[in-house]
Amino acid sequence: MFLLGFLTRRLAQGVVIVLLVTFLIFTLLRVIPGDPVRLMVGGMAPDTLVEEIAEEMGLRDPIPVQFARYLSGVVQGDLGQSFVRPASGAAVGGAAFDDATRGERAQVLTLITETAPYTIQLALLAMALALVVAVPIGVFAGLSPGRWPDRMALYLGSVFVSVPNFWLGIVLALVFSVQLGWLPAIGYENFAYTILPAIVLAVEIAPFIIRTLSVSVAQVMRESYIAAAAVRGLGQTRIIMAHALKNASVPLLNLLGVQFSLLLGGVLVVEFIFDYPGLGLLTINAVLQRDFPLIQGIAIVTSVAFVMINIFVDLLATMIDPRLEY
Amino acid sequence: MTDTPLLGVRGLTVEAGRAEAAPRILDDVSFSLQAKRILGVIGPGGSGKTTLAHALVNWLRPPLEVTSGEIRFRGEDILAMPSDRAARLRGKTIAYVGGDPQGAMNPTMHVGEQIIEKLRAVEPGVSYKEARERAVALLGAVHIPSPEQRFGEYPFQYSGGMMQRAMIVDALIANPELLIADSITQPLDVTVGAQILKLMRELSERFDTAILFISASLPTVADVADEVLVLEGGRVAECAPVDDVISRPRHAATRKLINELPKLWHRDGTTPVAATDKAQTVLSVQNVSRVYPIKNKSGLGKPKLLQAVRDVSFDIHAGENFGVVGESGCGKSTLMRLLTALEKPDTGHIVFDGEDVFGRGRAGTRRFRREVQLVLQDPFGSLPPQSSIGEIISEPLVIHGEGDRRRRRARALDMMGEVGLDKSLYESLPTRLTAGQRQRVNVARAMILEPRLMIMDETLSALDQTEQSRLIDLFERLQAQHGFTYLFISHDIALVRRVCARIAVMYLGEVVELAANERLFFDPGHPYSKALLSAAPTLEDRRYRPEDCLLEGEPPSPIDLPPGCAFASRCPSAHDRCREVNPPPVYRGEHDRAACHLLQPEPVAS
Numbered sequence A: 001m002f003l004l005g006f007l008t009r010r011l012a013q014g015v016v017i018v019l020l021v022t023f024l025i026f027t028l029l030r031v032i033p034g035d036p037v038r039l040m041v042g043g044m045a046p047d048t049l050v051e052e053i054a055e056e057m058g059l060r061d062p063i064p065v066q067f068a069r070y071l072s073g074v075v076q077g078d079l080g081q082s083f084v085r086p087a088s089g090a091a092v093g094g095a096a097f098d099d100a101t102r103g104e105r106a107q108v109l110t111l112i113t114e115t116a117p118y119t120i121q122l123a124l125l126a127m128a129l130a131l132v133v134a135v136p137i138g139v140f141a142g143l144s145p146g147r148w149p150d151r152m153a154l155y156l157g158s159v160f161v162s163v164p165n166f167w168l169g170i171v172l173a174l175v176f177s178v179q180l181g182w183l184p185a186i187g188y189e190n191f192a193y194t195i196l197p198a199i200v201l202a203v204e205i206a207p208f209i210i211r212t213l214s215v216s217v218a219q220v221m222r223e224s225y226i227a228a229a230a231v232r233g234l235g236q237t238r239i240i241m242a243h244a245l246k247n248a249s250v251p252l253l254n255l256l257g258v259q260f261s262l263l264l265g266g267v268l269v270v271e272f273i274f275d276y277p278g279l280g281l282l283t284i285n286a287v288l289q290r291d292f293p294l295i296q297g298i299a300i301v302t303s304v305a306f307v308m309i310n311i312f313v314d315l316l317a318t319m320i321d322p323r324l325e326y
Numbered sequence B: 001m002t003d004t005p006l007l008g009v010r011g012l013t014v015e016a017g018r019a020e021a022a023p024r025i026l027d028d029v030s031f032s033l034q035a036k037r038i039l040g041v042i043g044p045g046g047s048g049k050t051t052l053a054h055a056l057v058n059w060l061r062p063p064l065e066v067t068s069g070e071i072r073f074r075g076e077d078i079l080a081m082p083s084d085r086a087a088r089l090r091g092k093t094i095a096y097v098g099g100d101p102q103g104a105m106n107p108t109m110h111v112g113e114q115i116i117e118k119l120r121a122v123e124p125g126v127s128y129k130e131a132r133e134r135a136v137a138l139l140g141a142v143h144i145p146s147p148e149q150r151f152g153e154y155p156f157q158y159s160g161g162m163m164q165r166a167m168i169v170d171a172l173i174a175n176p177e178l179l180i181a182d183s184i185t186q187p188l189d190v191t192v193g194a195q196i197l198k199l200m201r202e203l204s205e206r207f208d209t210a211i212l213f214i215s216a217s218l219p220t221v222a223d224v225a226d227e228v229l230v231l232e233g234g235r236v237a238e239c240a241p242v243d244d245v246i247s248r249p250r251h252a253a254t255r256k257l258i259n260e261l262p263k264l265w266h267r268d269g270t271t272p273v274a275a276t277d278k279a280q281t282v283l284s285v286q287n288v289s290r291v292y293p294i295k296n297k298s299g300l301g302k303p304k305l306l307q308a309v310r311d312v313s314f315d316i317h318a319g320e321n322f323g324v325v326g327e328s329g330c331g332k333s334t335l336m337r338l339l340t341a342l343e344k345p346d347t348g349h350i351v352f353d354g355e356d357v358f359g360r361g362r363a364g365t366r367r368f369r370r371e372v373q374l375v376l377q378d379p380f381g382s383l384p385p386q387s388s389i390g391e392i393i394s395e396p397l398v399i400h401g402e403g404d405r406r407r408r409r410a411r412a413l414d415m416m417g418e419v420g421l422d423k424s425l426y427e428s429l430p431t432r433l434t435a436g437q438r439q440r441v442n443v444a445r446a447m448i449l450e451p452r453l454m455i456m457d458e459t460l461s462a463l464d465q466t467e468q469s470r471l472i473d474l475f476e477r478l479q480a481q482h483g484f485t486y487l488f489i490s491h492d493i494a495l496v497r498r499v500c501a502r503i504a505v506m507y508l509g510e511v512v513e514l515a516a517n518e519r520l521f522f523d524p525g526h527p528y529s530k531a532l533l534s535a536a537p538t539l540e541d542r543r544y545r546p547e548d549c550l551l552e553g554e555p556p557s558p559i560d561l562p563p564g565c566a567f568a569s570r571c572p573s574a575h576d577r578c579r580e581v582n583p584p585p586v587y588r589g590e591h592d593r594a595a596c597h598l599l600q601p602e603p604v605a606s
């Protein structure tokens, strides 16, 4: 009963959020300067042709009309077609205004579903690496507040936080790829290509995990039921594993939800440096090419992902701490 | 073998640190406890009772440590044992229950699971199934209703009294030989505390457990213990059988404890009397109700209603002390928020000085905020730690834009003098003050605007008897000088007996009885009033025997109340009509009234 009510309410909220995001992006894209049709047909094409194509694509209709048309497509699972990308692959050159390839422009949905797995893979690996390093450090720090593990965690965190990701990316690529030749860096051919960018991202996320965990573990360890557990006869290992860590994990869960959403939405810099063919790179190119349908499609998909992750995290949190069921 | 006591403590000394000048918290404490006996430990606040309990279960936290002495359990010194052996005694052979039941269990795990976890930690051979059976059986034995269902609930779904029972189950489930119970009734309502005491007696007989029963209240200890040990300043003042301690106290500390006990049925002509009819009505509460909608858990469906205050009416006359008593959750604090205009009632009127509190203009509201002042319970939370005491006391003058700096300082110093705070404290921070001093700061701060009505919401609850008595004397003196009217909101029936002329008894949001002090204590009309009186801790001969009046269970939830008398679920005299019709107030004389079907109206004596 709780679950049903919770899901209904949160999904309804989610739909509203996604609609708002879509509308905002849609309007913004249409009011900022720069005509996508001009980019499509190239600088040499006559103005009349530009107008003609724009009319034909419906780009001169009032914004609400365009939006309504777009939405009706979206609810049927049709995110439209890319302005510039042919179904076959690389972006269309600017000079090709003879329009022969119009019919074969790529479906936005296809572009996203082809790219997203790379980003998800990158995000998951980065998350896993970050957790493997940060969880023991954070827990250890939280168990001995003010003493050396805590201080060490603090220093390590500060160092990680202050490393710029583009710099780290370049250094890692130079060392491991160019000099040692252990790992590939640019593009994507197999799983190994994910490792270096994932390390860069993990370094970015780890300090947040360390900090959150050490604070929440230290806080839980000060709770009276932890002290009382020892007097009740429970062993120290059991107290930490079964009680302290479980209750300390709720703030971590929230943090992971936010971080994962951010990773999905745009690891722009890192994907750009490593030329990693994920959603980030797709976004950058779409923006550079003023590929409106693609930008919108990415925005919708990432905001849906954001909403779902949030719901999932909150659901998990109430399962750990039932007091959160309000 | 028979000569060795179960627990023998010799020369136990606990100090806060190893330094030469380290304070001694326990000083040369010696006593012994035989198997299956109950030894009570009493002493004023800070006398070292909790420290003693913690030392016995090896739970002293730095800087506290045992610097000399021995604790022999069955002849073997616990302090000299290898630490893993001592650890195995904890929870298994020596169990502990403290005064903070809500904080004693993990809030995110079922209560039952935690009891099982504990049992299996100290008795690894027990199967899950057997542990569960034992836990459910014991939960039933301590009178937790429907234990099977309660087993799978979380601590926050338990009331304080139920949680305390669960902690007792947790302590007893491994059949310990010694149970250390520190202030276990302190956080509970008196009627629930009385049930727990009864339970302790039953359990010690049934399970043959020796109990070290610690409490600050002599009547409570006298109720359960065979022998009493009196602690005073960390030393043993005396140790003797209960009756001897009460009838022939040998030590000054014991006599002091006995003398300070409030007398409920002692007539010495000092009972506060009600103001005459001609006295002006300061505050008039007329049919006031407050309902809170409670959001449904899933967020769907229509919200339930929590009726916090229901149709409450009374008048407070100038110069008269009015008391509101009732147990936790009866709506006292909601009433306080309504009376101080922090919240608006849903129905009814609150009239101060002839004018509706919520119908006043700006100037009227401002005047109201000056003339009605509130002093709250928690002396530790309510003072801002960064401001000096002088600043805190003179702050209301600043808020109301009064006087210049020099005059405000003079006023604040005056107030400090009046409430008995040393003027040299003006510049100090409140962190170093004792609980009593902090409460004086709060009183001075409330008085500085020269209010007409002071509302004391559990103001004295956190203080020990001595400090309470001093503050009550102070209140009386201030009243004589400034003509304040006091409204005391309290769960402490002995306190209202001592200071209030008229008393309203609240139960589940309603005033079930309103009577003059003498009448309420010598001839209560409502069964709930009788139950409260029978449960009050006292050494006097009780006028109302717990066997006749003591309640079972706890107040039902104020959400979705059933029709009829709200007290019917616990009332020893409930009958069919009570479950259908809510009894209207019945007047017993001109001013006193109680709401119970059993009462007959009494004509007004002319």
Ligand SMILES: Nc1ncnc2c1ncn2[C@@H]1O[C@H](COP(=O)(O)OP(=O)(O)OP(=O)(O)O)[C@@H](O)[C@H]1O
Residues within 6 Å of the ligand: B016, B025, B043, B044, B045, B046, B047, B048, B049, B050, B051, B052, B061, B062, B063, B064, B183, B216
């Ligand atoms: N960690 C500590 N460091 C220094 N002094 C302490 C410490 N803990 C307690 N004390 C002091 O030891 C004395 C005894 O404290 P304890 O808590 O044992 O008293 P108590 O008899 O249980 O009081 P209460 O009735 O208020 O529960 C008090 O003066 C207290 O201030």
Ligand code: SF4
Residues within 6 Å of the ligand: B526, B527, B528, B565, B566, B567, B568, B569, B571, B572, B573, B574, B575, B578, B583, B595, B596, B597, B598
């Ligand atoms: S009305 Fe009935 S249930 Fe209520 S107090 Fe009186 S006898 Fe008890």
Ligand SMILES: [Mg+2]
Residues within 6 Å of the ligand: B049, B050, B051, B183
């Ligand atoms: Mg104590």
